[in-house]
Amino acid sequence: MHETLRALAAGEISVAEAESRLAGYATGENGRFDAARESRNGVPEAVFAEGKPPDAVAELVALAVETTGRGLATRVDPRSAEAVTDRLAREFPEATVEYDEIARVLTARAADASLPSLDAVVGVVTAGTVDAGPAGEAAAVVAAMGARVERYDDVGVAGIHRLVDELDGLREADVLVVAAGREGALPTVVAGLVDVPVIGLPVASGYGHGGDGEAALAGLLQSCTVLSVVNIDAGFVAGAQAALVARTLDAARRE
Structure with missing residues (x-):
């Protein structure tokens, strides 16, 4: 505490940074940012x-x-x-900002900020291009937590030979996030062909009854292969869960 207060008095840190060190969060006009979340449970705080x-x-x-x-x-x-x-350009002119309009994810990093690095690979798989948004969200979270991301896109079961062509790579991953809409078949099929953890990510796509992701979610919950399932379009949750698995593997490999 004394070090933090001295640094604040000397102008070395801001009020927000001092608050985050002492309380674990920083308070702004529009809410509180949980600055301690990543150190507390391994998952970085994200702004929804x-x-x-x-x-x-x-x-x-x-x-x-x-x-x-x-x-x-x-x-x-x-x-x-x-x-x-615009705001970061004014307040942190040396920070980098990246925006993925399809995944609707924005990442920013100060010039002197270091990124975590894990000795683990997370495969992010999509059945079709319509699944790119939630899958991209998952991939961004995985990357933010330090694991390497490998993408396998447009390998849905309507043309299952596309999946077969990628099996060697899928089997080398440490954990897989598999996104699919419609009936949600792809994660179930993948889980029956690999011996790594599979996280099913149902996507809100399809026609008519169940086309809002409910059919995909129900199908994954009833899967006869072993996998875990997150909520519809919950790319952040799927990516965070996969990266936590990657963290555990990284820690074991470093021992």
Whole structure:
């Protein structure tokens, strides 16, 4: 505590950074940023941008960069991405900002911030291009937590030979996140062909009854192969769970 207070008095750290060190969070006009989450449970705090005004998203991401050196925001629309970019350009001109419009994920990093690095590979698999959004969200979280991401896209069961062509790579991964809409068949099939953990990510795509992701979710919950399942379009949860598995493997490999 004394070191933090001395650093604040000397102008070496900001009020927000001092608060985050002492309380574990930083308070802004639009809420509190949980700066201690990653050290507490291994998963970085992310700003859920959907439903928030662009200025609120920008403030929270700026708090993240100020207190942890890195920022992650999900469900970000272009207006919010622009607001974040503009604010960080003013407050942290050397920070880098990347925005994936398909995944709707924004990442930011201060110039002196280091990234974690895990000796583990997470495969992120999609049945079709419509699954790219939630799968991209999962991949961004995995990368933010330090594991290497390998993508296997458009390998759905409607043309199962595409999946067969990628089996060698899938079997070399440490954990797989498999995204599929419609009837959600791909994660079940993949789980029957590999001996690594599979996390099924149901996607809200399809026609008519069950086409909002409910058919995919129900199918995965009833899978006769061994896998775990997250909620519809819950890319963040799937990616975080996969990266936690990767962290455990990395720790074992370092022993």
